[in-house]
Amino acid sequence: MANAPNVGLIPLFLASILTSNILLSNFLGTCSFISISKDFKSSMGLGVAVTMVIGLCSAVCWAVLRYIIEPLGIVYLSFIIFIIVIAGVVQMLEMIIDRFSPSLYMALGIFLPLITVNCAVLGVILFMQIRNYNFLQSVVFGFGSGAGWWLAIMLLASIRTKLDANSAVPAGLKGTGITMITIGFMAMAFIGFSGMIAVQ
């Protein structure tokens, strides 16, 4: 097993939110990013859900990777196993939230199953695998990436609320068109952060 990279937890957390934002630098998880960001409330719900799921799944998948996949020498199956584990963890999370916080469940309810197929979750876990993070690094990187995704969707939602109220957008660009252009600008802005913290 290769050694974990020498990165502090706080720089890693900041890096995963800003300099290597999972959405705006890696463009993972864009489908729900574009479709849900129409309104502020849903974006909030989805952001919280994504953060929780990525954080939790990277912890669980780290353990599965270190204690099952690597000892058995079945790294070639890690994609499939990660997907199964993500689906299972999301299902459990849904049941637990349903039982203990009905109000949170009402807010997140339909987003949780949706996240199972969000590529950002698998993406973060695969980065974690490639970069050989240790347990703490994985958890921090997971929550950080989730928070970065959350930040990005909140930014986009607020921009879109303003854009929708503005009649200057040409008819042909309304909706997804102008959203894609907006995301492009946001990604360029986030590039400004690159090089400030090195995590890889």
Next chain:
Amino acid sequence: MNPILTGPLAVAGISTILALIISILDKLLNNYGQLDITINGKKTLNVRGGSPLLGTLAAEGIFVPSACGGRGSCGACKCKVLTDVGPHLPTETPYLSPDEIARNVRLACQVKVRKNLEIELPEELFSVKKFTSRVESIKDLTYDIKEVLLALEGQEIEFQAGQYVQLVVPPYGDIAESVQRAYSMSSRPSDKKRVELLVRLVPGGIATTWVHKFLKQGQQVEVVGAFGEFHIHDTPAAMICVAGGSGMAPFKSMLYHMNETGAFPEKEIWYFFGARSLRDMFYLDEMRELSARWPRFHFVAALSEPKPEDNWTGETGLITDVLDRYLQSKVDAGKGLEGYLCGSPGMINACINVMKKNGMGEDKIYFDKFA
């Protein structure tokens, strides 16, 4: 260990462990104990919590209509929930009007029973019953539509021509759970001991595959009913009925009912039935025979793509174009017109447009859309 075995075994093992944890969690967490559901402030049911309201009520013998079987895709199972069960879910809002949302109308399949509930249901739902029946006959009407005749055992069904029942499909093959699907009754209301359904095979459809591939004569089948708002309106206005495929069902019931009882004697009846070619057409002889001996009934069959070997001499073209032509030249709108439509959402929307174009009021167009 053999490396070929390790991989699959590990994947299977991980899946099993996850499934185990999930089912244990489900047992522990999804246990809300015994709860009370009060209906219309009169009737109280003591039920086990943790399941959607729709299924919980059905287990108690109260059948709220549902065309999709609780998947949240038809919006039929509306019921008023007086207890605060949280805001409307995004899965409910597309099926509810702002007015209904304000009045706390919910979809019963999306509301989970977590605490004592107070709900309101229309009184007539209490007359909805579950019937046990035996398959008396199954006939092929076309290559993909079957006529299924069910003989009810012990009970009699009361319904209006145009209403539907839900067919209970037991688990079969790879389908692990029982589902219910709605089918219009094509039998006459006077025949209280039998229910006839027309079922078109939908590729991949759970219920239609079961009816077409698994259901046998003599087999026991359960149906729940009768439901539905689709019925003949008591006015002198002429009926403009349009159907395609198994959309024939409610009209067969309405037509034979009116012919048999002489009900609504002032109504002229126009029935437009569309199919692609002759192999999709059925009941042609029956309908022609009916129109020959019943002056106020006019039957117009149309093929959109007749084949040369069909030797078709009737109307050709899309049913909407045929309808348009007749509305402009042949139909007498003297006593007013009412539209009755049954078929695919696409066909219904197209027909509504044609009818509106020809001056029919949208509030006088009634339809039964396949969910």
